[in-house]
Amino acid sequence: MAKTRVMIADDHAVLREGMRRLLEQEKDMEVVGEASDGEEAVRLVDEQKPDVVLMDIVMPKLTGVEATKLIKKANPSTAILILTAYSDIRYILGLLEAGASGYLLKSARADEIVGAIRAVRSGESVLDSMATRKLLERVVNLSKETPEDKSRGQLSPREIEILRLAARGMSNRDIAEKLELSMRTVKAHLSNIFNKMRCSSRTEAIVKGFREGYVTLDDVPQGIESYEKEKI
Structure with missing residues (x-):
């Protein structure tokens, strides 16, 4: 490769x-x-x-x-x-x-x-998870002033679980191993999340998920999450 x-x-x-x-x-x-x-x-x-x-x-x-x-x-x-x-x-x-x-x-x-x-x-x-917290804390104030459109389709329990793990900075492989799923399945869930939330990236989905109540600050650690070494 x-x-x-x-x-x-x-x-x-x-x-x-x-x-x-x-x-x-x-x-x-x-x-x-x-x-x-x-x-x-x-x-x-x-x-x-x-x-x-x-x-x-x-x-x-x-x-x-x-x-x-x-x-x-x-x-x-x-x-x-x-x-x-x-x-x-x-x-x-x-x-x-x-x-x-x-x-x-x-x-x-x-x-x-x-x-x-x-x-x-x-x-x-x-x-960086500390940066994510700052970003979401900023969203707290913005969401008070700017109403956010709800996702076209409600996220499933599995999709919410994956979105919360993504908010922790976990890679697709990390999520797959934690939930005992295949990489293909995790990618499919993320694709569904993006479609339902009308997002094009993880960060955008996390921010919108926070506004809609799928993700909370408790889901984001205050320290830097580690990324497992993985070959691509």
């Missing part, structure tokens, strides 16, 4: 070097480029066509949000995984709107970062 091609975009050379060393230890990954600013990140993505970009938010010339918008416009199949020290809700919302597939804090463990890269490469969304 082809290796996952990863590009690292961060203005700190020490972090880029450390991340390269980490990823080069993984047999299913290869680092195809490094960028020290947002403009360079956009240019290198056009040249190298990586599967995943590991991107910081605060960089010279273009921010991570601006670079993400440009990258997703020109290379929609490239997944953007944000790795940053900032957990401000404004950054989170801006990055999700820009098309980022995931958001992790730099306090995440090495195995969490590697697992998150595999997750976004396979089409899943990854969001």
Whole structure:
């Protein structure tokens, strides 16, 4: 199976070097480029066509949000995984709107970062659980002012269970193992959830599920969930 091609975009050379060393230890990954600013990140993505970009938010010339918008416009199949020290809700919302597939804090463990890269490469969304809590807490205030349309079809008990596990940051494989289901079945349930809730991503489904009462803050841990290492 082809290796996952990863590009690292961060203005700190020490972090880029450390991340390269980490990823080069993984047999299913290869680092195809490094960028020290947002403009360079956009240019290198056009040249190298990586599967995943590991991107910081605060960089010279273009921010991570601006670079993400440009990258997703020109290379929609490239997944953007944000790795940053900032957990401000404004950054989170801006990055999700820009098309980022995931958001992790730099306090995440090495195995969490590697697992998150595999997750976004396979089409899943990854969001640090502390960031998820902040996002949902923000929704609490918004939902008081903005009525939310109910899903076209009520979620089944199994679909609610899977949505709550997704809110914990669990991958499709994690959910399948916990519920003793096949990966195909989990993907089918998620597809049904997206259709019923008129959503296109896990994060959007979690937020809407929170507004409709399917998910509560108690379902989202306050620490960072770990991502099991899995080959894709």
